[in-house]
Amino acid sequence: MKSAVITFPGSNCDRDMDVALKKFGFKNKMVWHQDVELPKSDLVVLPGGFSYGDYLRCGSMASKSKIMQSVINFANSGGMVMGICNGFQILVETGLVPGVLLRNKYLEFICKNVFVKISNKNNAYFKNINNNILELHIAHNEGNYFCTNDQLKKIEDNAQVAINYCNNEGKIEELFNPNGSVKNIAGIFNKEKNVLGMMPHPERMIDPSLSGEDGSLFFKNLINNLK
């Protein structure tokens, strides 16, 4: 399986993602934001970081960079595109997934482990995964997912919610909402479910000596689903 990770000026999780993808069997290529064409890939990843210093709105400048037109075309033709953290912010700015990510409700940069519940397994990202709850890491200042009521209705009607913040038992309540996101939403799909944007970092949970291995479950499952 081939993957590509896009590096923008200010990306800082691109190499972590490269390590994670290779660890679980992807042949990964790093792609520079000024490139025009994507290498042949089964999965394209927009990594976390602070692309363009978060100028204007997080992800807004990166969403207009040269490579993004190819990424958008790839996604629109059914290709799998995953945006993590700043990558999620870039995805919402392209319009590939609905909504926006606002400043965290309590104005704090949040850096901690959280639990998320997988809300939809009927897609290539989470199909066949044994767990319903994953412990993943978040580190963001603008992760407060927001959309209009009309958008929310469409998102729910199309089962586009991927993961919600919850407690270790999978309870989705305001108490376990770290950043003020609408309905505890931590990640969403596009309508067709080939594009996934999420705030948590699975690539930071691939080694028991670091913080945990729930990210390993995600990547192992992902590559098996793509084979």
Added chain:
Amino acid sequence: MKISVIITLKKDVLDPQGKVIHQALDGMGFNDVNEVRQGKYFEIDTKETNPKKAKDKVEEMCKKLLANLVIENYKIIDAL
């Protein structure tokens, strides 16, 4: 020609920064403030000399980049 743009958050969107600024003002003794909303201001100097054309272009910029229409409104201040 210079054109100015003001971007504001839509009414229903939570503005935590505005809230904190409001609280700070309150603490400083400015007690008659009802609400504070924080926005953005842009000054665009364009080569276009026709005011109508310049305004149309800036409007396109607002829609494509300067504002995120899910949460923000834009207001173009007449060409100076």
